Amino acid sequence: MKRNSKLSSTLHILVHMAEKPEQALTSEQLATFIHTNPVVVRRTIAGLRDAGIVTSSRGHGGGWLLGRAPEKISLAEISVALGETLLPFSTEPESPGCLVEQAVITVLDDFRIAAERLLAEKLSRITLADLTADFRRRFDLIGVSSHAV
Amino acid sequence: MKRNSKLSSTLHILVHMAEKPEQALTSEQLATFIHTNPVVVRRTIAGLRDAGIVTSSRGHGGGWLLGRAPEKISLAEISVALGETLLPFSTEPESPGCLVEQAVITVLDDFRIAAERLLAEKLSRITLADLTADFRRRFDLIGVSSHAV
DNA sequence: TAAATTGTAACTAACTAAGTTACATGAAAC
DNA sequence: GTTTCATGTAACTTAGTTAGTTACAATTTA
Numbered sequence: 001m002k003r004n005s006k007l008s009s010t011l012h013i014l015v016h017m018a019e020k021p022e023q024a025l026t027s028e029q030l031a032t033f034i035h036t037n038p039v040v041v042r043r044t045i046a047g048l049r050d051a052g053i054v055t056s057s058r059g060h061g062g063g064w065l066l067g068r069a070p071e072k073i074s075l076a077e078i079s080v081a082l083g084e085t086l087l088p089f090s091t092e093p094e095s096p097g098c099l100v101e102q103a104v105i106t107v108l109d110d111f112r113i114a115a116e117r118l119l120a121e122k123l124s125r126i127t128l129a130d131l132t133a134d135f136r137r138r139f140d141l142i143g144v145s146s147h148a149v
Numbered sequence: 150m151k152r153n154s155k156l157s158s159t160l161h162i163l164v165h166m167a168e169k170p171e172q173a174l175t176s177e178q179l180a181t182f183i184h185t186n187p188v189v190v191r192r193t194i195a196g197l198r199d200a201g202i203v204t205s206s207r208g209h210g211g212g213w214l215l216g217r218a219p220e221k222i223s224l225a226e227i228s229v230a231l232g233e234t235l236l237p238f239s240t241e242p243e244s245p246g247c248l249v250e251q252a253v254i255t256v257l258d259d260f261r262i263a264a265e266r267l268l269a270e271k272l273s274r275i276t277l278a279d280l281t282a283d284f285r286r287r288f289d290l291i292g293v294s295s296h297a298v
Numbered sequence: 299t300a301a302a303t304t305g306t307a308a309c310t311a312a313c314t315a316a317g318t319t320a321c322a323t324g325a326a327a328c
Numbered sequence: 329g330t331t332t333c334a335t336g337t338a339a340c341t342t343a344g345t346t347a348g349t350t351a352c353a354a355t356t357t358a
Contacts (some may be wrong), residue, residue, distance in 0.1 A: 001347070004239040011253045012244075019249075026303070032197075040347065042304065051203060051280055057317075058304045059356025075260075086264075090153040094184055095161075097295040103283040104160045109270060111224075115235075119264055126256060134252040146246040152315070152344075175334070189316065190333065207335045208325025303356075310349070317340070327332080 001038040006044060006082055009034040011131060013045065014078070017054070018070045018132045024063030044082070051081035055142060070128035076120050078128075086119050087112055150185040155193060155231055158183040160280060162194065163227070166203070167219045167281045173212030180298060193231070200230035219277035225269050227277075235268050236261055 001009050013030050027038035034041070045064070048054045052067045066073070078084065091105045091112070139145060150158050162179050176187035183190070194213070197203045201216045215222070228235065240254045240261070290295060 001245060002239055002241060003346070004203070004237055006320045007238050007243070008240050008250075008253055008257055009243075011213065011257070012247075012250050015249045015253060016195055028303090031249075033244070033247075033249075037348065038304090039306085039349070042306085043347095046305085056293065056304065057356080058302085058354075060358065062303045062356070064304095084238075086238070088153055088237060089156050089199060089233075090151055091157050092151060094151060094156070094158075095182070095296055097293070097297060098182075099287040099291065099294045100164045100182075100284050101157075101161050103280055104164060107280055107283060108157055108160070111275065115268055115271060116289055120265055122260060122264065126260065129257055131252055134256060135249050138248040138252055142248065144246070145248045147244055148246060150316070164353085173334095184315065187335090188318070191337085192316095195336085205335065206325080207323075207333085207355090209327065209333045211325070211334045213335095299358100301356100301358085302340090303354100305354075308350085310347100312345100312347080314343100314345080316341100316343080319339085321337090323334100323336075325332100325334080327331090 001034050001040060001044075006084060007079060009036075010045060010048070010078060010082060011075070011128075013041070014048075014054075014066070014073070014128055015131050015135055017064060017066050018128055021066065021134070024057065024061065026063040030064065047081040047083050048078065051077060053077060053081055066128075070132055073128040074124045075126045075128075076123035079120075079123055085116075088113055139148050150183050150189060150193075155233060156228060158185075159194060159197070159227060159231060160224070160277075161223070162190070163203075163215070163277055164280050164284055166213060166215050167277055168284070170215065173206065173210065173214050175212040181214065196230040196232050197227065200226060202226060202230055219281055222277040223273045224275045224277075225272035228269075228272055234265075236264055247271075 012034055016033055017025055027041045030041045031038045045054060049056055053073055055065050055067050091108045093101060093105060095101045166174055167202055176190045179190045180187045194203060198205055202222055204214050204216050215226055240257045242250060242254060244250045
């Protein structure tokens, strides 16, 4: 798994899970989808479990399942559950007492708040079902869903 | 200078420059504002020079000046000139041939394009002059612009 | 009881970005 | 013209972050 690809890797995993709704997939299986190892998968999607987006079960026959229907899982929820901010620029004070810095931080934070609201709104309109529908269109056209490479 | 604070540090520098429009400030002076060293400053704002936002001159009495009036410098231009993307999540393929991944990347890239347009639009409405005006309001109230810490 | 699976802590490796050193280049002052 | 002051930039070092790995306890089913 490459850097900064947590969101896309997680979506990749979730679409595969949505395609096998009745079958619990192991961390091992999920790991092969995104070319990493099982522990990284568990760590990455642990937050999704806490958010009810997926469920996990231990022991023989255990693994991961979607927590609810793909239509009810939005990219906004997934993004939040991953604990990553979409806008990672920092506005932490480095020169306490400098009024110039205070002015800069205020303006930048106002922008960030407005921007985050906008992005969340856009992401909340896209669901996992939209992704699976897009996948199926491609599959019906080409007919292969490989992980050979 | 902390990580991910290039944008806020650069704005900090630019407002100070806007407050001394007739005086070329050296990298050394700019560096003290953001608690780093002159080479980091030159490297960071080199892109702003290429974009005409600032000018630099060498030799005795040299240093940095704004390239045009603060009213004509938008945060959108500054952000672009810094060469940083506001939305750094990756959508590079890791499993070429996997239709699931292709569907995910397509949706995510569409989102990114729309989001970047939105953010650029918002940032283009904020100018360096807005920041200096905000600073002056604070200064008139409190009357100190320290870099003691 | 054995096998399969997650949960998680602790450690290692790879990558990124800031910080630093060094020095060539250019401009002004004298 | 030589000295001084400044930027430009390459090369290296350091620090911080994140993915990857190992190890093992806890849990579940056959």
